Amino acid sequence: MLDWEGLIRRRLAGLRLDAAEKGEVQEELAAHLEETYDRLRGEGLSAKDAVRDTLSQVKDWKYLREEICFARTKEKPVTLRTKRLWLPSLVTLLVSMVMLPILESLGLKAQFLFLKGPHDRSYVFTVYTVWLMMLPFVGALGAYLSRRAGGAHSAVIISGIFPALAFFIALLFVLPFMGFLEHGLEANARSVFETLTNEPFGRIGVMTGWVLAPGACLFIGVLVCLLILRQLTPRDIAGR
Amino acid sequence: MIGSGIKRGTAELAVLSVLQDGPLHGYELARRIEQQSNGALCFTLAALYPMLYRMEQQRLIRGSWETSANGRRRRCYRLTPAGKKRLSPLRREWAELFRALRRLTKVEHA
Numbered sequence: 001m002l003d004w005e006g007l008i009r010r011r012l013a014g015l016r017l018d019a020a021e022k023g024e025v026q027e028e029l030a031a032h033l034e035e036t037y038d039r040l041r042g043e044g045l046s047a048k049d050a051v052r053d054t055l056s057q058v059k060d061w062k063y064l065r066e067e068i069c070f071a072r073t074k075e076k077p078v079t080l081r082t083k084r085l086w087l088p089s090l091v092t093l094l095v096s097m098v099m100l101p102i103l104e105s106l107g108l109k110a111q112f113l114f115l116k117g118p119h120d121r122s123y124v125f126t127v128y129t130v131w132l133m134m135l136p137f138v139g140a141l142g143a144y145l146s147r148r149a150g151g152a153h154s155a156v157i158i159s160g161i162f163p164a165l166a167f168f169i170a171l172l173f174v175l176p177f178m179g180f181l182e183h184g185l186e187a188n189a190r191s192v193f194e195t196l197t198n199e200p201f202g203r204i205g206v207m208t209g210w211v212l213a214p215g216a217c218l219f220i221g222v223l224v225c226l227l228i229l230r231q232l233t234p235r236d237i238a239g240r
Numbered sequence: 241m242i243g244s245g246i247k248r249g250t251a252e253l254a255v256l257s258v259l260q261d262g263p264l265h266g267y268e269l270a271r272r273i274e275q276q277s278n279g280a281l282c283f284t285l286a287a288l289y290p291m292l293y294r295m296e297q298q299r300l301i302r303g304s305w306e307t308s309a310n311g312r313r314r315r316c317y318r319l320t321p322a323g324k325k326r327l328s329p330l331r332r333e334w335a336e337l338f339r340a341l342r343r344l345t346k347v348e349h350a
Contacts, residue, residue: 033285
């Protein structure tokens with residue numbers, strides 16, 4: 001006998017409803033598939049053909065998931081994506097960006113790390129220690145906002161580490177193109193640009209300082225947030 | 241077979257009309273619509289359930305779990321007073337539309 005409920009559970013795994021409601025939807029749809037299959041078998045179809053025809057009722061499981069979610073929560077998939085991914089990501093990015101000048105204005109300046117590179121050259125890297133120490137809280141905030149809106153694990157993680165992703169994209173695409181405007185760049189931006197384009201060792205350093213280290217700190221916050229919220233259903237979280 | 245655009249518009253009327261005869265679970269509902277429309281209206285699982293959940297949110301129908309004679313648990317849908325109230329104006333609107341289309345296209349019953 002086919003496990004229709006197991007199949008529906010797998011196909012609708014990302015359905016963002018609370019556990020009880022999700023269970024009811026899964027049970028109901030599984031019952032529908034089971035009855036369709038039984039009827040097709042009764043009409044003389046082979047088991048293989050009956051399964052194929054039964055499953056042909058759903059062309060796009062992701063779309064069905066979004067439609068069910070929309071129907072039961074009265075929210076459009078686009079609105080849901082904005083609430084679960086883009087808004088928390090934007091908050092995380094803004095907070096992390098605003099925090100940097102605020103910390104500097106409070107006298108919590110960056111530290112300078114001197115490293116010896118290839119060919120005996122010295123490199124100076126700027127390390128914003130306090131900022132990095134605050135980033136887990138920012139990551140946790142983004143993750144919490146996404147989770148509260150019913151975000152899936154992927155949306156929660158992306159929302160939490162979004163500033164690191166944005167820095168990565170900026171370093172990868174924006175700064176090289178700014179070479180055309182090199183003379184218009186401020187001194188520190190020009191130094192970042194030169195390090196990035198000319199020195200492999202410098203490139204690793206800048207990537208570590210602006211992408212990997214912040215990303216790791218933000219990710220720690222996301223993990224802690226997920227661990228804390230693990231025991232709560234989306235309805236509990238939404239009720240907060 | 242009727243195209244999906246027109247079908248979507250008639251879905252609410254079809255569900256409310258069939259449920260007027262008594263409560264049914266999703267599978268039975270789809271079969272009944274298919275049989276009573278001589279196969280012209282077929283609702284797949286993907287089309288049926290989002291629509292049922294939407295109509296439930298609008299309080300036109302109400303679903304409740306029941307156990308059938310063979311021991312299977314099924315969610316049965318029945319019309320609510322709001323659903324009954326919605327049915328008559330909906331029928332009038334569609335009847336009016338069909339009359340208008342008949343006049344326009346000069347399509348008559350054979």
